[in-house]
Amino acid sequence: MNTTSSTDRIHDGEILNDRLDDARVYDGVRTRRILAFCIDYLIVGLLMIVPAIVIGLLGVLTLGLGWMLYGILFPVVALGYIWWTLGGASQATVGMNMMNIRLERLDGGRIDGPLAVLHSVLFWAGNVILTPFILLATLFLDRKRAVHDLLLGTVVTRTDR
Template sequence: MAALDRPDGVHWREAKGDDPIHIDADRYPELFEGVLGKRVIAFLVDWALLAVATVFLTIILAILGIFTLGLLWPLISPLAALMWLGYFAVTIGGPTSATPGMRFTGIEVRTWDGARPGMVQGALQSLLFWLSWTVTVFVVLVPLFNQRRRCLHDYLIGTIVINTPDQIPPDARVISG
């Protein structure tokens, strides 16, 4: 392995577990091919999973609310919001650095320097994603104008979304430095 592959970490083909990997869109375009479309599909999968979970949480708290004379009903919205936040914090901050939707589409989140994000960074990424949507819908245009397909919240929190390295075929195009 050339020394050039290690300024930020291990070359992505040799990374194991929590190794930070060298992420360079110019040298390793295969890490970013199709990421934008996969992000959209991953979002829809995660949203559907969370919507189903929210319906179940609402039903359970509504039934329990009857027995508590309505005392639990005001907790439905805050608990649902915490469930959504926890989902992203635990999955993005976990060992796979990806939500179930991301794993389904073969992408993962890494920090700018190629390491796996922690739970706090996963929670912040989720919060910034939802907050950026409330500010402007033009947030969807940001990834169309950068090589790494980073969204606004990725820039703000210092993350990047790449194809999961172990799913990239060995004969994928690698540009030598």
């Protein structure tokens, strides 16, 4: 199966993608990422409604023990959402699709479920450890990448360019 496209060129055995070198695919990515995050956060909140009701009923039936599951509800729902959307065929969450952006690997490979989850976990860990100021890195790093993008060799690009 050939994974190269008409915009790819091969140099010393490495696939180079000319599209990722075009500055236009990064225009407005920062703002679009923020808006996509807000949309996705809302979607995850909505996805938590049914499991939260089930856990509530389970807690009543188990005399309160089931309510301990509330502690893992958000991470489980959010990581499942990330696995199936960002790790899927479009390489974008619903919010990212609405904002016409997607996550891509610099080596041209596909974003799979485990990489998508690792990307999300590194984002949250970076924010917990280094506060949201970690996002200021997008002002200084090439291709408007965040620190977790730099660590994983990924980049967020516009799909409409």
